[in-house]
Amino acid sequence: MEISVMLAKLAGGMAVSIQIFVLTLVFSLPLGLVVAFGRMSKNGILRAIVKTYISIMRGTPLMLQLMVVYFGPHYLLGIKVGSSYRIWATMIGFVINYAAYFAEIYRSGIQSMPVGQYEAAQLLGYSKIQTFFRIILPQVIKRILPSVTNEVITLVKDTSLAFTIGVGEMFTTAKALASSQVSMIPFVAAGLFYYIFNLVVAVAMDQTEKKLSYYQ
Amino acid sequence: MNLLEMNRVKKSFGGLEVIHDISLQVGEGEIVSIIGPSGSGKSTLLRCATMLETMDSGELVYLGEQAAWNDKNGRTVYGDSQTLKKIRQNYGLVFQNFNLFPHFSVLKNIMDAPLTVQKRNKAEVRETAMELLRKMGLEDKADAYPCQLSGGQQQRVAIARALALNPKILFFDEPTSALDPELTGEVLKVIKSLADLHIAMVIVTHEMAFARDISDRVIFMADGVIVEEGTPEEVFASSNERTQSFLGRYGEMLK
Ligand SMILES: Nc1ncnc2c1ncn2[C@@H]1O[C@H](COP(=O)(O)OP(=O)(O)OP(=O)(O)O)[C@@H](O)[C@H]1O
Ligand SMILES: [Mg+2]
Numbered sequence: 296m297e298i299s300v301m302l303a304k305l306a307g308g309m310a311v312s313i314q315i316f317v318l319t320l321v322f323s324l325p326l327g328l329v330v331a332f333g334r335m336s337k338n339g340i341l342r343a344i345v346k347t348y349i350s351i352m353r354g355t356p357l358m359l360q361l362m363v364v365y366f367g368p369h370y371l372l373g374i375k376v377g378s379s380y381r382i383w384a385t386m387i388g389f390v391i392n393y394a395a396y397f398a399e400i401y402r403s404g405i406q407s408m409p410v411g412q413y414e415a416a417q418l419l420g421y422s423k424i425q426t427f428f429r430i431i432l433p434q435v436i437k438r439i440l441p442s443v444t445n446e447v448i449t450l451v452k453d454t455s456l457a458f459t460i461g462v463g464e465m466f467t468t469a470k471a472l473a474s475s476q477v478s479m480i481p482f483v484a485a486g487l488f489y490y491i492f493n494l495v496v497a498v499a500m501d502q503t504e505k506k507l508s509y510y511q
Numbered sequence: 512m513n514l515l516e517m518n519r520v521k522k523s524f525g526g527l528e529v530i531h532d533i534s535l536q537v538g539e540g541e542i543v544s545i546i547g548p549s550g551s552g553k554s555t556l557l558r559c560a561t562m563l564e565t566m567d568s569g570e571l572v573y574l575g576e577q578a579a580w581n582d583k584n585g586r587t588v589y590g591d592s593q594t595l596k597k598i599r600q601n602y603g604l605v606f607q608n609f610n611l612f613p614h615f616s617v618l619k620n621i622m623d624a625p626l627t628v629q630k631r632n633k634a635e636v637r638e639t640a641m642e643l644l645r646k647m648g649l650e651d652k653a654d655a656y657p658c659q660l661s662g663g664q665q666q667r668v669a670i671a672r673a674l675a676l677n678p679k680i681l682f683f684d685e686p687t688s689a690l691d692p693e694l695t696g697e698v699l700k701v702i703k704s705l706a707d708l709h710i711a712m713v714i715v716t717h718e719m720a721f722a723r724d725i726s727d728r729v730i731f732m733a734d735g736v737i738v739e740e741g742t743p744e745e746v747f748a749s750s751n752e753r754t755q756s757f758l759g760r761y762g763e764m765l766k
Contacts, residue, residue: 414563415610419624419676420599429627433614510613511658 308468327397352395361388404435520569544722547732603673643671663694
């Protein structure tokens, strides 16, 4: 097989990895906020449920969670799933896992806000929703950005876990090519890809942090 | 009609009553200072008046409209959120530690609530905000962020922010006690200059000379009760033992 063909296949895997990365962030960041609200809810039952969910997500390997999401419908419920379910299972697994991590980050950020900000907003007549979205959340985002950056960088590497349920992302493709072509090139290419991907993410997050450094 | 009426207010924290049956009225344009030793309940009283704290018993009335009243067991019940929202528009509060919004510029700190809460016209609000900044001597700081200002400047922004909503009554909880001594003067001067806006002011302060000069009425609180109230002349020349022993430290300075 020519190198160009090999690279084309790797590029396909790369696209899948990037897709997992982007979609996970797009869905887990907002979902994490919702989960954080559940975790801080006044309703004790809801709080306990959400707490359990978060502790399971953080206390078991993502690899295992992906398998449960993928095989669960068949083994537990006897539902036949097509092969297109692979990518769905991947997305569901990643999103519910990362939402749990982001929820804890949001929660720590929200709880670190001084009560004076809420009181000032209340005195000025802001509604609860206006207070949260105009006054609190923007400051929380600045505070939690370093922790979010850590998670996002972990996510770049975690996308390779999709290989456990046979999704043809970067790592799966590289591994298959390396053994069929008896070549190290796919592994080198994969390594470079993850490295550069992380670099880009780090630079982007750094830029965001700089952009938010206009105050305190 | 009184702007504010608080009738027979009681408030406890964890079983310990810190406000015992206090009543307070504030008339249109009146300037009232509240003085008293630390822990006497001055902040708690202001926080009850501004609904940051809920009263256990007692009534709260703004411009004849009831925000809170007693049920038949003498426990306070509050009005519905729509009523309270409307009533809140009557007053503002200037905090000891400013509580400006750090992510907003000075101008946005002042303009944001009139725009998003009162839905006023942007050009008009900007004009008002710039006018207030001029009054505060801060027109060159409109685009600065709170962290770039001194404490005294931040407090003046906080005053402008409260004034931008056109309150009828403005509460101050020790507006200068978080400031370095050399910055207190500028804030007190600004507060004095508000007297001709005919906004009623209720000021908790440890600045006795200031309280004496600015107030129509001085209230001396101790241990959760109003010990004495009257004109500055009356209170500062009081023969009441507790008042005297509290003012004793300041007496020399005031003569
Ligand atoms: N949130 C609270 N929880 C428990 N106790 C409180 C709370 N707020 C105030 N207290 C207590 O209530 C009493 C009155 O406090 P308050 O802050 O109203 O006094 P103050 O007159 O404003 O004092 P200072 O001059 O020091 O500001 C104090 O004994 C204080 O410890
Ligand atoms: Mg106080």
